[in-house]
Amino acid sequence: MKGRLLPILILILVIAGVWLTVNYFGALETLIAQESALRQLVANWPVASFAVGFCLYLLASLVPGTTGKAVVYGWLFGFWTGLVIVSLALALAAVIVCLVVRVLMQDMVQRRFETWIVRLNEGLARDGAVYLVLLRLMQAPYSLTNYAAAATSVRLRTLGWTTLLGMLPSNIAFVLAGTQIPTLQTVVDDGLWSLIDVRLFAALSLLVLAPLAARWLVRFWLADADEA
Numbered sequence: 001m002k003g004r005l006l007p008i009l010i011l012i013l014v015i016a017g018v019w020l021t022v023n024y025f026g027a028l029e030t031l032i033a034q035e036s037a038l039r040q041l042v043a044n045w046p047v048a049s050f051a052v053g054f055c056l057y058l059l060a061s062l063v064p065g066t067t068g069k070a071v072v073y074g075w076l077f078g079f080w081t082g083l084v085i086v087s088l089a090l091a092l093a094a095v096i097v098c099l100v101v102r103v104l105m106q107d108m109v110q111r112r113f114e115t116w117i118v119r120l121n122e123g124l125a126r127d128g129a130v131y132l133v134l135l136r137l138m139q140a141p142y143s144l145t146n147y148a149a150a151a152t153s154v155r156l157r158t159l160g161w162t163t164l165l166g167m168l169p170s171n172i173a174f175v176l177a178g179t180q181i182p183t184l185q186t187v188v189d190d191g192l193w194s195l196i197d198v199r200l201f202a203a204l205s206l207l208v209l210a211p212l213a214a215r216w217l218v219r220f221w222l223a224d225a226d227e228a
Contacts, residue, residue, distance in 0.1 A: 038076060061093035070171055093146075
């Protein structure tokens, strides 16, 4: 454990640095002040803007508590580019966090999140990778799921694609909401949830309920098959 102490301390310092950076440069007040310049920059340098935007979103996704990012990216990059950045960055961040925790802090996480890990193991034993998809669809705590997955036998690539697939509906919803923002001042005045209309929320609800219904139907069919 002593041999791991220095890497863990370094990791904590890095996370703290990323958190401070994201909260400064990602603050809505900062973006509002530079709104016109940012839009012009993205228009003039689309490839470079994509790369920088992806890296910033990835860094922000490594730190718990940095919410609202997808809405801002929908506003800045548009629907398709914003959706690609958000989806890939969240999937890659989940893999990175899981890998780091497994290497440096697995014992600590096992003690701290024992109950959550037990539930995750039970779900994986029952439903396999589908359970991870369902957790993402049902908006289970993103960071907590990544930490707990590190203490299981889940493969990194499995965590990556289940995150990509399971978070796609919510990513679509929030990025789409961002494209409807006339200015960022709207976010400050009305709040993030006011940007999601009834139809968008209903569609998201159906996308969440569909896999649950499918799983119930599969279990019902298997139960009938066993009885027959």
